[in-house]
Amino acid sequence: MSLIEQQLPSIPGKRYFTISETSGLCEVKQHVLRYWEQEFSQLRPIKRKGNRRYYQRHDVLLIRQIKELLYDNGYTILGAKQKLNADENSKQIKESAFKDIEQEVQELIDILD
């Protein structure tokens, strides 16, 4: 989406990534990743044996997005949270709007038949 995102290493075709790999993939320190996990409810890597974190592609993408908001567009953590929640809401709104239109189209089709 943004210029900086293009510069980060592309995500390998693996399913899970250790915190070490994720840190490298996103260029965000490990302890920061753990901290963000407390701040952003959207960020929830699955935990396995020994409480080790395993991140998936969407986690990596989310982290990159958060990093972009925080480091590149001077958002505060609170602002970034609100931004992400707003995006999530508009996404849901668009989805429900799509369903409504889909419904109306179907009704028009029925009328034409």
Place this chain on the structure above:
DNA sequence: CTTCTGACA
């Protein structure tokens, strides 16, 4: 050897 938690600067 890597990662985790908790504590403290």
Place this chain on the structure above:
DNA sequence: TGTCAGAA
């Protein structure tokens, strides 16, 4: 956010 200790 950075760093360290001690455990797993």
